Amino acid sequence: MAAPSYGLIATFDTTPDLYHAAAKVRDAGYRNWDCITPFPVHGLDKAMGVPRSIVPRISLAGGIIGFCTGMSMIWWTGAVDYQLIVGGKPLFSPMFAFPVSYELTILFTAFATIGGMLFLNGLPMHYHAVLKYEHIRRGMDDQFFIVIETRDPRFNLANTKALLEKAGGKNISELEA
Amino acid sequence: MAHAHHADTATPAILQEVKPASLPRAILVANNRSFSWITEKICGIIEGKTPTWWWVCFALACFVASFTVAGIAYLISTGVGVWGHANPVNWAWDIVNFVFWIGIGHAGTLISAILCLLRQKWRTSINRAAEAMTIFAVVCAAIFPVFHVGRVWYAWYLFPIPNSNAIWQNFRSPLEWDVFAVSTYGTVSVLFWYVGLLPDLAVLRDRFYSSGNKLRSALYGFFALGWRGSNRHWSNYEMAYLILAGISTPLVLSVHTIVSFDFAVSLLPGWHTTIFPPYFVAGAIFSGFGMVLTLMLPLRAVYKLEDLITQYHIDCMCKITLATGTIVGYAYAMEFFIAWYGANPYEGFAFINRAFGHYAWAYWIMISCNVITPQFFWFKAVRENTSFVWILSIFVNVGMWFERFVIIVTSLARDFLPSSWGYYSPSIVEIFTFFGTFGVFSVLFLLFIRFLPIMPMAELKAVTPQADVHGGGAHH
Structure with a gap:
């Protein structure tokens, strides 16, 4: 041949x-x-x-980045860039920032998981x-x-x-x- | 060595006498079908000629969907005042419809994610269609808050995008949490669905190629990303799928929790309760399973899928509907109990008013549909009567819409000050817009069953007895 x-x-x-x-x-x-x-x-x-697949490590990295993105975005936008006083409360607290950071953790984990899977598979x-x-x-x-x-x-x-x-x-x- | 050997066999004497019962495994693919039968069955739906009923339904669905298009076009050109909102009821059908559609979506994620983690293998035949239902329900849900902002061309203000006013969103608002929750939910649902579709798109790519349809082969092939069934790929794929299931589970619970925060974080009697998150999640799953039954039973009959959606599947879905419906009924009772036990006169009034006030008709529709209807599922004879199950599933859908209506409108119409009380009725524009969303949903769902595999073929094959590498599956 x-x-x-x-x-x-x-x-x-x-x-x-x-x-x-x-x-x-x-x-x-x-x-x-x-x-x-x-x-x-x-x-x-x-x-x-x-x-064993190493996708979980990529997912974990994505999740950590997502959570930090959420927390720092809310802190920077509301407490640094444009200080917004709502109800006389402190400018930042991790409590009210939690739901959004939580959702971004999941969102970034999903992107990292699928991106990681495709990358590892060469697709x-x-x-x-x-x-x-x-x-x-x-x-x-x-x-x-x-x-x-x-x-x-x-x-x-x-x-x-x-x-x-x-x-x-x-x-x-x-x-x- | 001798000691170790002794330890291995040192089981209590009783265990050697007891013979564990060999419980029969539920048969998930009936009549011992082969792998290629599954492929032919599912792909045949896509490759065959478009049936006449499909065109009839599609035309009807497009007609119904045009009501939403017309309603929204009128709203954009005139203003949000064309909806019947006025003080004190400043949001009503829009948020009712939003919660209704989002709730329907939740059963799809429950089936694809939570049941995957719990290794409920019966999910395989219904999860693809249920995930599609989720995505289309989120699309319908998103219409309402987006257009309720009034000037929809400013809807991007909902997201933290730098703008010329240099201001940012108020992240203390549950409505802002909702923006993130719902957009994450929509995105992750689409991704999860797409990842599940990858191997099946590859099947269609190769089938269309060998049947000479190069255009469709190229289209499916493009989205299949060159999937070739490599086991090294499957290894990463399965891990990724498991992680997606793992993160979708807290996601689906958090989304409806955050939706309930839209109400629970306020101070209004009837809304300001801690029971809302679990109660909303249970209600969402209840309504979602109602919708899964409404969609899957006709699909099963039309495409003769009885070997893939067996009576066992229907039993499982009916039982989940029964369980979540009973939780919802318990929540209704507990709300009343706490309103009395909490001794807050406003809270007490809100609940008496729900049951006996101006909106009592809606309340009793809700109770009869949501609390009484699912109780029929206790009976095997009912679960085996497919037409009756389908009718009951419609009642569940109706009841859950009324639940959101009761919660939202009664509390707003009668709050603290009698001087600000009012009565809300929807305008014709709102009614049309909502009616049309069933058309939008149906159009999307009909396109899905025509062009995409309605069941995950790879997953179905994996739960058949002949998929077992030890060849023992067939004997169990």
Whole structure:
């Protein structure tokens, strides 16, 4: 094949087949590989050796920034920039500033969570070798794929193909980059 | 080593004798349907020909929505005086309708967020439509306060945007809290909904591509952001979804709490009560489930979704309606008790006046719809009679509108000074504007069921027995 290859793709028909195959690929020491599933398969992260997602840290940072934004905005606008006396009360108190800061905490957490998730996943990415696979539609529907990339140091066309075959993969073919 | 081994098996003798009962799990997707059946079923709704009933409903909805457009156009060109507000009732239907629509939205967030955290898997078949309902309800709700400001082109004054007058908002006002609460709620609801849609948009992208419809494939594909079902992506995605559920839960509770602060922070008899936040939240969920039933039951019948929205789902929704309706009934009783026990003559009068004054008709509509109606859901025979459940859900919607009317108008019309008492009736413009919002809501909802997957396919597949990696799910 003249065109550079992205990797090998193998098809699995059931969730347990995929699960056991993923564990075999993990044990073979591959790093640049992935499972394509139509829904989040419970327990597959462990079978693949995917570490726990770090999205929560980004969310926490977003939440802290949101809360501080709320408090400092209310303090600066009402007590510094234009001192507004309402009912003879102090210019600032964290009590009355709380509801707005609370809502901004949630708002910024939501932005950070979704932004973080997309950033970590490298999305949006409308062009991808996997999306060019002719049967990708089934991967969004009812089949499961394992993709092992050529850039993986352990990748070797014959050996990797043998591993996928041994793991029960069907329809093993090369993906164009 | 031997010691550790001993510790592992050292369970009380009784535990070895007791055999735990194997409770059957509720079946969430009936008739053992396959993954591709789910995809075909949901996508088929979008890919098929537009049914005639859809066009009829859409035309009708557009006609009804034109009442809101006309009402608002008249208000903008004339002034806010075209609404029936006058001293002492300076806000009435606008805030009633606002609270009514926001409350309806809350069931969507409850289903998508709180039930997600509580691992109530039955939520999967209804959460997409319920979240859509939330967003469209927030749109309808926002119309009223925005246009009540009178000169709507100054509505941006609600937000802390630097302006030539160099003044800022009064952040001590619950109305300003409300601005932040509702706009955060609207934004987060849209984001939550969109994140849930991502994998399903990818399904549609690939299906339209293989059926040769390149334009629709490109459109769905653009919004699918290149989702490819990668498990490394799913890992981050599921974590993000869980966090969104986690933050939406305090959000939904805080939004209606802050809405209730609009009243509770004032000093008016009948409003100035600490029971308002939980009472408003329960009422919101009650009305929202009423609306979910009103929408989902016809949808289930039209699209033959009985295998996905099973009797178990309807039972669950009826029971939540019953529980929250009973909480609301308890709150009504407790308000009366505290008004008497608090020995404040103004407070006492406000409640006697609610039940027996000029607005008694509204009060008793509210009581019969909200307290009596849900009690029918105690009976299995009622919950299994879909048409009857649907009729009851309409009563819930009506009752909850009247609840807001009773709370807001009776307290304003009869406050401390008899010399300032009045009686409020809506103007025809207000009635038209409110009537039209049902059209606005329906237009949006009809577009949603025509162009977007009404159920989250990925989530539905994940709760089927064959999704279990140990292949054991089918035996349970």
